[in-house]
Amino acid sequence: MEGEPEESQTESAPAAGDAGAKRLRFVRWSYTWVRVVVVVGVLVTAGLALISAELASSNEQHLLKLRSKEVASVFTSVLPDIETPMGSALALANITGANPAKFTQFASTYVGLPKGEFVSMSVWRIGHLDQGPVVVVGDPPELPEARGGVIPILRAAERRTGQAAPLTVRGLLDAAQRRFAYVYAGSRRGQFIVEAEETLPARYTTLPATSAYSNIDAAIYVGSHQSPSRLLLRTVAHLPLPGQHAATVISFGTDQLTVVISARQPLGGMLPEQMPWVIAVVGALLTAGAAFLTFRLIWGGSRTQELAAENRRLYSEQHEIAQSLQQALLPDELPKIEGLQLAALYDAGAPGVDVGGDWYDMIRLSPRRLLLVVGDVSGRGIRAAAAMASVRSAIQYAAQADPPEDFLPMLSGLRSLRDQGMLATVLCVIIDLQENRVQITSAGHLPPLLVHDGRCEFLEAEVGLPIGVDTESSYVSSTFAVPDGACLFGFTDGLVERHGENLDDGLERLRQAAMRASGDLEEMMSQILEQVRGPESVDDTAMTGVQWVSQTNR
């Protein structure tokens, strides 16, 4: 046994220093993996958050642009309302030769707050712009005092007369009273030009909270530049507008308006705005989780391996203990007796760790008598082995004084059997060395097999109760004569019992195998064991063999 070192043992018992270094390498290796997971997680999270922020920003920019165009269109939509009365006024002037009474009557509907939108309307004669307005209704026009004077503007309008020209618009932003000036020359060539002026709201105008534009801030400039001097109005106290903003430039008559807006709250709602943060937080949590999981998996896996190695070690240890124990419970050596060949074997059956309950013994009772015992304690494991050991030693002791039929009933009183509810079957064979006779006593045990002269027979003695049932039980011995050269095999049920097979079939298999067996006693027993035993048999088996050597060989 000590000659077969267990593979798993050498593997699981490395030097302590070696194990320490291995463990250190493993710790480094596992932390490297955790680090990789964290780095990958952080990179992926940051990437996703950036993409999300970029998307939210571009989406917001798009919405702001749309909104700014919408705001701009509010301004351009007022142009027709300005052009219509001015066109009518121009037509009236041309028809009436700019009759002051008629013009004043007409224009007063549109001039003068609060009913009309204009503060001033005037008629100018083409070709005589230098002489000033022909008729003025309302306040005096400010346009002539504006930078560059009225003349260039009117001249330009004059040149466009007869063309499909838009309304000339001029923002008078640095005048005493901030006004928009409109000059209309008409689409057909006439004698007059009409000029009208409108006051502007204060530069800083707050929008009512109920307005459709209450969620945005805006700055509107006349012209295509965001120049402070050209600021028409703003909804914030100080420029520039806070945060992300979008600008739209649209034509406003012959001039242009620049509308810049920013949103007080994200137009796309709070979610796209917050999404990068949500992603960052969720990503950080997932990364932490993944790192933890990696850690657990690596260490869990290592723990499993450690446990498996530990189990292998424990198993082989237990197996070895079982083997040693079994060996200790069986005879060290068999007696040497002239005229007899003796052999015995024990097979553990299950490749497990259990100690079995089968045993054999050969006890020299006197120069003339040899007691041969084969027994089987029901069950396996330490309990069975302990019971077996006590029965075996009790027999060794009792057999010195009493014949089997007397000591067998007493064995039932053994506490190791009674208290555990165990049974033991025992076969006792007393060999008379002078007379070639055997006396067989069976306590619930299978009969021994006698092989002689090419014949095989079971020596059926009366079968008494197994040991452990009844201290009052009685046993009867039977005596058989054995011829020279005969072999007698005692065995336990592990040899012949197979799952799902009748006991008699097993006994017959044994008989056939014994008939075929050849060689010396030990060889015969090996052949029998190999042929009779079920391949997957889990029960242990004990077997004894006695061969009466022929007189001629003595």
Next chain:
Amino acid sequence: MGESDEPLTRHTVTDLGDGSFVLVLEGELDLSTTDELQTALEVTIASVTGTLIIDIAQLRFADSSAIALWVSWSQRVPKLEIRNAPPMILRVIQAMGLTKKLNPS
């Protein structure tokens, strides 16, 4: 040894009312299941004042541990009878010289 989903040993107990009980065993009874069965039936065995009838018609396999268990019960009840023993088990009971103890039929 074939593993099956169902438990290896199943048992049912019927109280006949006169202190006798019928125990029906099915499946297989061996070393791996005898302890469990013994624990499960401890109270029943203790309450038998008549005959303990063990019906093993449906028991496919019984090893020496099973027989040892029945013998230990037979020490604790006035009478024990094994009924409907399959030939294989009957033969083992005979081989062990336990016919008078277990009264198999």
